[in-house]
Amino acid sequence: MGPINNYNMHKSILILGACGQIGTELTLALRERYGNQQVIASDIREGSAQLMASGPFEMLDATNYGALEDVVMHYEIEEVYLMAAMLSATAEKFPMRAWNLNMNSLFNVLNLAKDKKIGKVFWPSSIAVFGPNTPKENTPQHTIMEPSTVYGVSKQSGERWCDYYHKKFGVDVRSIRYPGLISWKTAPGGGTTDFAVDIYIQAIKEGKYSCFVSEETRLPMMYMDDAIRATLAIMDADAEQIRVRSSYNLAAMSFSPADMAASIREHIPGFSIDYEPDFRQAIADSWPSSIDDSEAQKDWGWSPEFDLEKTTREMLTNLK
Numbered sequence: 472m473g474p475i476n477n478y479n480m481h482k483s484i485l486i487l488g489a490c491g492q493i494g495t496e497l498t499l500a501l502r503e504r505y506g507n508q509q510v511i512a513s514d515i516r517e518g519s520a521q522l523m524a525s526g527p528f529e530m531l532d533a534t535n536y537g538a539l540e541d542v543v544m545h546y547e548i549e550e551v552y553l554m555a556a557m558l559s560a561t562a563e564k565f566p567m568r569a570w571n572l573n574m575n576s577l578f579n580v581l582n583l584a585k586d587k588k589i590g591k592v593f594w595p596s597s598i599a600v601f602g603p604n605t606p607k608e609n610t611p612q613h614t615i616m617e618p619s620t621v622y623g624v625s626k627q628s629g630e631r632w633c634d635y636y637h638k639k640f641g642v643d644v645r646s647i648r649y650p651g652l653i654s655w656k657t658a659p660g661g662g663t664t665d666f667a668v669d670i671y672i673q674a675i676k677e678g679k680y681s682c683f684v685s686e687e688t689r690l691p692m693m694y695m696d697d698a699i700r701a702t703l704a705i706m707d708a709d710a711e712q713i714r715v716r717s718s719y720n721l722a723a724m725s726f727s728p729a730d731m732a733a734s735i736r737e738h739i740p741g742f743s744i745d746y747e748p749d750f751r752q753a754i755a756d757s758w759p760s761s762i763d764d765s766e767a768q769k770d771w772g773w774s775p776e777f778d779l780e781k782t783t784r785e786m787l788t789n790l791k
């Protein structure tokens with residue numbers, strides 16, 4: 472039997488922060504593709520029963536270089552996906568912890584690649600790299616970036632280091648600026664767009680929702696299946712195709728909580744929503760409303776499949 476695809480079916484992959492909102496689904500997707508034993512999940516806590524049962528797991532702190540190197544050597548890891556981080560809302564409460572986690576875990580992985588102990592790195596950035604002075608609509612790939620949150624500062628710095636390690640040391644690091652991600656398998660981990668998941672959970676449970684950002688707050692969003700597909704696609708691409716080595720803008724849809732409420736009412740007519748903005752409103756206000764991702768489309772063929780209507784249908788069906 473010949474190879475079914477052009478990717479190496481036997482490579483070993485390590486996911487750091489595998490038990491989080493993205494890591495859980497990414498691990499399952501990678502295991503389906505490369506085989507359960509080839510994909511090592513790791514985190515500082517255990518994950519869902521489905522994740523834990525599906526393949527190898529290591530308790531591993533991504534900021535501990537020695538422990539990380541041991542796992543990489545033990546499993547002969549070729550690719551690392553660094554999903555461990557402190558997210559935007561939590562990082563405002565613990566700035567130094569966020570900085571230390573977000574930066575040190577990245578340096579550890581970049582240095583392993585620089586020393587040729589691993590071959591390829593995926594590290595996610597975020598729309599949080601933009602700030603209040605960035606053009607809000609159709610935000611370009613290259614534009615003013617003056618993030619006003621601890622999280623955004625760490626992601627912006629991380630992007631510069633990724634680009635530097637690529638140019639200076641030839642490190643094959645690939646990155647996407649994820650928008651707010653919507654999924655039902657694993658709860659979100661303290662970001663500003665968590666409302667876009669909670670709204671569906673509460674719509675089913677209570678028929679109503681109290682939203683922590685205002686009704687007209689329009690943000691770039693994406694359904695998890697699209698985010699996973701984008702992640703696999705950028706990692707599959709030939710190295711020459713990846714011309715942006717900081718991080719790619721990535722988009723699928725943009726909407727406000729009011730748009731979400733209208734979409735939910737198509738399925739749950741009595742659904743009601745009220746608005747009690749808290750400290751997360753200021754974070755949301757500093758971010759773009761929509762993103763120009765034409766470079767990702769052009770360089771590695773990105774195209775989303777989920778709009779709001781399809782997302783709502785998937786979320787309500789699966790959460791029930």
Ligand SMILES: NC(=O)c1ccc[n+]([C@@H]2O[C@H](COP(=O)([O-])OP(=O)(O)OC[C@H]3O[C@@H](n4cnc5c(N)ncnc54)[C@H](O)[C@@H]3O)[C@@H](O)[C@H]2O)c1
Nearest residue numbers: 488490491492493515532533555556595597649651652660
């Ligand atoms: N979810 C989103 O909407 C979104 C949007 C943009 C970017 N991102 C980025 O994607 C990545 C994953 O995000 P997520 O939503 O899955 O986050 P999450 O908070 O759901 O998961 C992060 C995981 O990292 C683990 N972790 C924390 N400290 C660790 C450490 N020292 N060592 C190892 N693991 C540790 C946590 O236990 C958790 O399971 C992050 O870099 C985040 O900034 C997420």
